[in-house]
Amino acid sequence: MVHTIIDTANHIAAYAAKAARVKVVAAYPITPQTTVVEKIAEFVESGEMDAEYIRVESEHSAMAACVGAEAAGVRTFTATSAHGLALMHEVLHWAAGSRLPIVMSVINRAMGAPWSIWPDFSDSLSQRDTGWIQFYCSDNQEVFDTIIQAYKVCEDKRVLLPAMICSEGFILSHTFMPVIVPEQEEIDDFLPPYDPGWILDIENPLSHANLVSPEWYMEFRYMIQQAMENAKKLIVEVDREYGRRFGFEHGGLIEKYQCEDADLILVTMGTMGSEAKISVNNLRKEGLKVGLARVRVFRPFPKEEIRKLAENTQMLTTIDRHVSFGFEGFLATEVKASLYSREKGMADPPLVAGFLAGLGGRDVTYRDIEEIAKKSWKWMEEGKVKEEIVWWNLRE
Amino acid sequence: MEKLEVKIPKSRKDLPITPLSIPVIGSIGKTGDWRTFKPVIDYSKCTRCLWCWIYCPEGVITREEDDTPRIDYEYCKGCGICAEVCPLKAIEMVREK
Numbered sequence: 001m002v003h004t005i006i007d008t009a010n011h012i013a014a015y016a017a018k019a020a021r022v023k024v025v026a027a028y029p030i031t032p033q034t035t036v037v038e039k040i041a042e043f044v045e046s047g048e049m050d051a052e053y054i055r056v057e058s059e060h061s062a063m064a065a066c067v068g069a070e071a072a073g074v075r076t077f078t079a080t081s082a083h084g085l086a087l088m089h090e091v092l093h094w095a096a097g098s099r100l101p102i103v104m105s106v107i108n109r110a111m112g113a114p115w116s117i118w119p120d121f122s123d124s125l126s127q128r129d130t131g132w133i134q135f136y137c138s139d140n141q142e143v144f145d146t147i148i149q150a151y152k153v154c155e156d157k158r159v160l161l162p163a164m165i166c167s168e169g170f171i172l173s174h175t176f177m178p179v180i181v182p183e184q185e186e187i188d189d190f191l192p193p194y195d196p197g198w199i200l201d202i203e204n205p206l207s208h209a210n211l212v213s214p215e216w217y218m219e220f221r222y223m224i225q226q227a228m229e230n231a232k233k234l235i236v237e238v239d240r241e242y243g244r245r246f247g248f249e250h251g252g253l254i255e256k257y258q259c260e261d262a263d264l265i266l267v268t269m270g271t272m273g274s275e276a277k278i279s280v281n282n283l284r285k286e287g288l289k290v291g292l293a294r295v296r297v298f299r300p301f302p303k304e305e306i307r308k309l310a311e312n313t314q315m316l317t318t319i320d321r322h323v324s325f326g327f328e329g330f331l332a333t334e335v336k337a338s339l340y341s342r343e344k345g346m347a348d349p350p351l352v353a354g355f356l357a358g359l360g361g362r363d364v365t366y367r368d369i370e371e372i373a374k375k376s377w378k379w380m381e382e383g384k385v386k387e388e389i390v391w392w393n394l395r396e
Numbered sequence: 397m398e399k400l401e402v403k404i405p406k407s408r409k410d411l412p413i414t415p416l417s418i419p420v421i422g423s424i425g426k427t428g429d430w431r432t433f434k435p436v437i438d439y440s441k442c443t444r445c446l447w448c449w450i451y452c453p454e455g456v457i458t459r460e461e462d463d464t465p466r467i468d469y470e471y472c473k474g475c476g477i478c479a480e481v482c483p484l485k486a487i488e489m490v491r492e493k
Contacts, residue, residue: 099414160413198416204399210417219408220415 002180002246009140009172012179013079013105013165014039016147018049019187020103023074026054026065028084031117032169033107036079059084063091063102070100071208073199075151078102081169082109082123089127095162096131096224098209099197101154102162103147108270109169110360118361119168121269121322125298125330131224133163133231134298138255138274140177143167145248152191152238158230160197168321170361171271182246190245228300235297253302255294256309258284262291264377265309267331268319269295272357272364276319279369290373295331303338310339315351317376319369319392321358328389329354353385357392368392422471427454431474433489435467441486448478448487 005015013036017025025044027037043049052069056062059080066076080088085106095102106124110116124134135150137143143165150163167173182190200206212220236252243249255273258280259265266276273294283290293309293316295302310316316339320329327333332354339349353376358364372392379385400418405411437448444463456468457478467478479487 097414197413204418206400206416206418208414208416210415212415216405216411216415219411222408223411223413 002182004178004180006176006178007140008035008174008176009137009143009167010035010105010107010174011039012140012144013147013167014043015179015181016144017077018043019144019181019184020075020077020148020151020191021188021193022049022051022077024052024054024066024069024076025078026056026062026069026076027078028056028059028062028080030059030081030084032109032119032173033079033081033084033105035173036105036107040077059087060091063088063095066102066104067091067095067098067100068200070095070102070196071098071198071200073194073196073201075155075194076102077104079105079107081107082111085123085127086111089130092127092130092132092162094209097220099160099224099227100162101151101160101194103150103154104162104164105143105147106164106166107169107173108166116360117169119171119321120359120361121166121320121330122359124164124166125322125324127164128299128330131161132299133159133161133228133235135163135165136269136273136296136298137165137167137172138250138271138294138296140172140175141179141248142250143172144179144181145242145246145250148187148191149235149238149242151194153231153234155194156230156234157197159227159234161224161227161231166270168270180246180248186245190242232300232302251294251296253295253297253300254305255292255296257292257294259291259293259309259313261289262313263289264315264317264373264380265291265293265313266317266319266369266373267293267295267306267335269298269331270321272319272321272369275364275366276369278366279373282366282370283373288373288377290377298330298334301334301338303334306335306338310350313350315353315376315380317353317355317372319355319357319364319372321364323356323359329356332389351380351383351385353379353390354388355390355392362393364392426470427473428468428470431469431472431492433474433476434469434492435472435474435476435478435487436490437465437467438486438488439464441484443484445483447481447483451477451481453477
């Protein structure tokens with residue numbers, strides 16, 4: 001049995017935290033995340049959710065409280081955006097290094113200055129190297145499903161890492177969509193209670209994250225890398241199992257749409273990945289064999305899948321809602337790095353073009369994506385990427 | 397969780413997933429060697445108020461049945477906090493020879 005909720009992605013995230021039977025939520029409000037934690041506060045206040053709600057004075061403290069609670073052996077949740085996430089930065093490292101599977105909604109918002117409340121990925125992508133798994137959602141259903149899935153992946157003994165569930169502010173956060181939610185017993189069956197890897201216990205006192213000499217530090221970092229590799233397999237398995245049980249599968253690490261015979265594949269993340277499906281349909285009507293690969297998980301990065309896509313296509317065009325200043329879009333970098341061969345003379349690698357679009361919440365419509373694809377198509381036919389980075393719709 | 401034991405790792409396989417420490421006396425040796433000044437309690441002045449016991453940051457002052465404080469000189473680093481807080485000035489810091 002399932003039921004339908006029609007609500008915003010932020011409220012849906014709160015419903016997912018409740019359905020996951022989260023025991024501690026520590027949060028500080030920030031636009032556009034606020035309604036996630038407001039809804040959870042309502043759930044806790046009304047008794048619908050059996051959780052401790054800790055109101056803190058900053059995001060740094062919110063994450064620190066989550067670290068403490070998770071170390072005490074309970075499932076925790078929090079949510080933030082942009083500068084709130086930046087303020088958490090230090091503690092994000094402590095959470096991952098301590099191998100605490102905290103799940104956090106990141107409601108993507110562009111970083112200031114200049115001040116912005118609208119979406120892009122500059123907040124979460126700035127946290128790329130913290131050791132957190134990063135999921136990027138394309139609709140409200142995926143937000144719900146991914147939060148449930150993330151606990152299952154992160155709490156697995158082969159992983160034990162925290163995860164960010166990213167969804168773009170306003171485009172999803174404040175937009176109503178129908179979401180199909182399984183019954184609580186079915187979710188409980190899919191997601192059993194948290195069984196921690198280690199625990200703070202007053203009967204057996206211990207301290208964690210202590211000083212480690214250069215003799216052993218690298219080995220602890222290596223174990224995080226191994227956990228990320230394990231997560232790659234597990235994310236796919238868990239997504240498949242969720243799909244089998246509840247009917248929704250989101251592509252595992254990377255959602256592929258019309259890629260089999262595509263000459264050109266668009267690679268993007270988040271809501272641009274659902275918008276682009278309309279573009280692909282339209283372009284195919286015009287006879288252009290275009291496909292779409294929506295990177296659902298940015299860390300661990302699905303490099304094997306990218307390599308596989310590259311085998312049978314002429315060109316990969318990345319569309320990034322973020323720029324790494326002084327270089328290029330993150331997807332452009334990761335895609336090209338994935339393709340670089342360890343063997344000499346990789347036969348005929350596809351061209352890669354990098355587009356930057358939608359920074360600071362500028363709308364990226366299916367028409368924009370069609371034009372991006374057509375511009376790339378022309379370069380593909382000419383056998384040369386004419387501009388190394390294209391700032392799409394940049395004003396004169 | 398299973399009870400932790402102190403282990404000296406020989407290889408990566410011996411490591412926990414994250415460094416976990418359990419309290420062990422003298423895990424980094426006899427820290428009393430670090431001392432320059434030694435706190436000496438004058439028990440004729442001491443009223444057993446236990447401020448020294450509460451304030452000792454190393455937990456090396458123990459409390460006997462009748463509340464008499466005893467300093468464990470094997471681990472006392474000689475920081476002097478006990479002498480500083482003693483309301484009776486019953487603790488003297490004596491230079492080690």
